[in-house]
Amino acid sequence: xxxxxxxxxxxxxxxxxxxxxxxxxxxxxxxxxxxxxxxxxxxxxxxxxxxxxxxxxxxxxxxxxxxxxxxxxxxxxxxxxxxxxxxxxxxxxxxxxxxxxxxxxxxxxxxxxxxxxxxxxxxxxxxxxxxxxxxxxxxxxxxxxxxxxxxxxxxxxxxxxxxxxxxxxxxxxxxxxxxxxxxxxxxxxxxxxxxxxxxxxxxxxxxxxxxxxxxxxxxxxxxxxxxxxxxxxxxxxxxxxxxxxxxxxxxxxxxxxxxxxxxxxxxxxxxxxxxxxxxxxxxxxxxxxxxxxxxxxxxxxxxxxxxxxxxxxxxxxxxxxxxxxxxxxxxxxxxxxxxxxxxxxxxxxxxxxxxxxxxxxxxxxxxxxxxxxxx
Numbered sequence: 001x002x003x004x005x006x007x008x009x010x011x012x013x014x015x016x017x018x019x020x021x022x023x024x025x026x027x028x029x030x031x032x033x034x035x036x037x038x039x040x041x042x043x044x045x046x047x048x049x050x051x052x053x054x055x056x057x058x059x060x061x062x063x064x065x066x067x068x069x070x071x072x073x074x075x076x077x078x079x080x081x082x083x084x085x086x087x088x089x090x091x092x093x094x095x096x097x098x099x100x101x102x103x104x105x106x107x108x109x110x111x112x113x114x115x116x117x118x119x120x121x122x123x124x125x126x127x128x129x130x131x132x133x134x135x136x137x138x139x140x141x142x143x144x145x146x147x148x149x150x151x152x153x154x155x156x157x158x159x160x161x162x163x164x165x166x167x168x169x170x171x172x173x174x175x176x177x178x179x180x181x182x183x184x185x186x187x188x189x190x191x192x193x194x195x196x197x198x199x200x201x202x203x204x205x206x207x208x209x210x211x212x213x214x215x216x217x218x219x220x221x222x223x224x225x226x227x228x229x230x231x232x233x234x235x236x237x238x239x240x241x242x243x244x245x246x247x248x249x250x251x252x253x254x255x256x257x258x259x260x261x262x263x264x265x266x267x268x269x270x271x272x273x274x275x276x277x278x279x280x281x282x283x284x285x286x287x288x289x290x291x292x293x294x295x296x297x298x299x300x301x302x303x304x305x306x307x308x309x310x311x312x313x314x315x316x317x318x319x320x321x322x323x324x325x326x327x328x329x330x331x332x333x334x335x336x337x338x339x340x341x342x343x344x345x346x347x348x349x350x351x352x353x354x355x356x357x358x359x360x361x362x363x364x365x366x367x368x369x370x371x372x373x374x375x
Contacts, residue, residue: 005029005154008099009111011082015100020086020340023097024290028122029153033114034082039271041336048271048339049085051102054078055118056109078108086339095340116157121286123155127163128170136163261373263312264299266292267357269341270317272326272334293340300344312370313347316357 003016008030018026034052042048056078081103089095130139140160143150150156269292273279285291296313303310319335320327326334343349350361357363367375 005152006111009033009107009114011099011101012106013101015098017087017096017098020095020097020293023099024293028125029120032118032120032154033111036274037081039274039338040333041271041339042342043332043336047085047087048336048342049083050274050339052082052084054080054107055114057081079103079105080107112156115151115154119158119162120154123153123158124162124166124169126153126155127158128166131163131167132170136160136167139163139167259302259306259309259311261371263314263367263370263372263375264295265314265316265357265375266296266341267316268318268327269315269338270327270334271336271338272331274338275326275334278326289338289340292338296341303346312372313343314350314363314366315341315343315347316350316352316361316363319351319353321353 003018003026008026033054035055036050037053038051040049057080080101083100083102085098085100087096087098127139127143130142134142137160140158140163143155143158143163147156150158299311299313303313315337317335317337318327319329322328323330325331329335337343348366350357350363350366352359352361352363354360
């Protein structure tokens with residue numbers, strides 16, 4: 001099944017079911033329309049689900065700050081709400097997501113109205129990557145060279161300021177990744193200096209140059225762009241071409257060194273972190289869900305291909321001591337795992353009560369017992 005943005009906008013009470021990788025590929029092109037309202041984990045055998053509502057459903061003052069050209073949003077004029085159910089996969093089948101509209105009426109506005117109010121995350125990511133090697137005005141001109149293609153992915157009202165803001169966000173994410181890679185390199189040098197047999201023989205830098213890094217890093221802007229800036233306008237609706245977004249989840253070969261020396265540590269992947277007010281609206285990693293699904297898929301594929309000798313997967317969850325926190329054990333919805341990262345049999349779970357996962361837990365002993373060298 002292939003869907004356009006308009007079809008995702010016009011979802012009715014008749015549900016549609018999509019493979020999880022495809023859903024994660026197309027949703028960024030429509031996320032300027034909806035905002036997550038509620039997340040519920042797996043309870044009593046029922047699948048987890050999320051409730052999303054139209055951005056124009058929120059109550060706010062329809063005003064514009066003086067001196068700005070941003071269009072005002074009408075207050076609470078659209079009552080559309082969606083329900084996303086994360087289905088349990090049957091043995092040998094791919095996991096799916098079912099989308100349906102639980103509100104009786106459709107949108108009170110058009111998709112074009114929402115594109116005018118806010119740019120979707122897919123357009124912002126394209127602009128941010130391109131602006132890494134070109135000036136914002138060059139990227140804007142290049143993307144607007146094909147207005148029909150740009151409008152098809154939700155970028156009809158893209159401005160130079162949008163590109164500039166996207167570039168700043170993309171650069172911030174890149175700086176964080178560079179710091180992490182530098183830390184990995186320093187650890188590798190220390191291992192080599194100590195004569196560690198798992199690393200000194202081949203100069204392996206943990207997670208550097210491996211399929212894991214390739215899966216979590218964004219691809220570089222195309223060098224074959226018509227204007228030479230690396231910003232190539234899309235020629236078709238990417239919502240109908242999900243394959244490029246999901247290829248990273250396919251194993252491309254074994255990790256260097258013993259597989260058992262590598263451990264994937266997933267920390268605090270819990271529904272409580274989606275609470276709409278407790279943590280605040282800002283997010284430091286907009287691609288978190290996609291990255292987690294990609295990493296889990298790759299590691300689980302390696303474990304299936306190497307029974308008893310594959311990499312390790314450990315899940316860490318937080319049990320807050322504050323009874324008002326969404327991560328308190330008495331709040332089953334918030335304490336539950338995110339639906340896309342529920343531990344499977346054979347994947348240990350560590351429960352912590354403080355920020356550090358090593359305090360008051362057996363995590364260190366578990367890592368030493370498995371001979372973990374790459375985390």
